[in-house]
Amino acid sequence: MDLSFLSLTAEAADLAKLPAESLADWREAAARLDAYLARWKLADPLYQRLLGTSLLALALRERKGNPDCPPVELTLKLALEKVTEWLAELPSGGPAAGSSERAAVAAVSLARIGGLDRWPRAFLSKEVPPELAERLRACAFEAGPALRISHMVSRPIDYGPFARLAREAWEQVGWKEVGAILVFWIGVFGAACAVYFLFFSP
Secondary structure, X not given: OOXXXXXXXXXXXXXXXXXXXXXXXXXXXXXXXXXXXXXXXXXXXXXXXXXXXXXXXXXXXXXXXXXXXXXXXXXXXHHHHHHHHHHHHOOOOOOOOOHHHHHHHHHHHHHHHOHHHHOHHHOOOOOOOHHHHHHXXXXXXXXXXXXXXOOOOOOOOOOOHHHHHHHHHHHHOOHHHHHHXXXXXXXXXXXXXXXXXXXHOO
């Protein structure tokens, strides 16, 4: 466990001197920080509590130089920065351009191998267990090809040569021929009905 970048003594003494209204804001910041750390599902709850206390102490220290920043915003911003920095420094199985990309790859790799279940005290520590580092390097994956969206020009659907022949035949047929065909089929249908009623109807 490496919490050397977070000392608690001076900040804990200053915390006791905070006014009541500031104390309420810091309680809210502590609750939000606990909820954020809980999302990482560390297998060691005591270590998670120590991390939360240390990060809160660091936020108290930073507040001295930035008194206008709300405690909740300052605390969560510092926590996100620390977690992103830690993830970006982890060994990665594949190339990534910037720190945000490396952090995203490391977060997915950690979840994929269950790294924080087996090595919870490696979270935010500068010393990464060798076995965890080896597993992260072996857990290589590549993103799919970039999606390119293009605007296609609409055009009529080609149904093939039979549709073309039918359309040409229809264009050559006049209304007189269509009427004759309708009269013919109406006559056939009428004759069929007459035969049925005359000879087959009970």
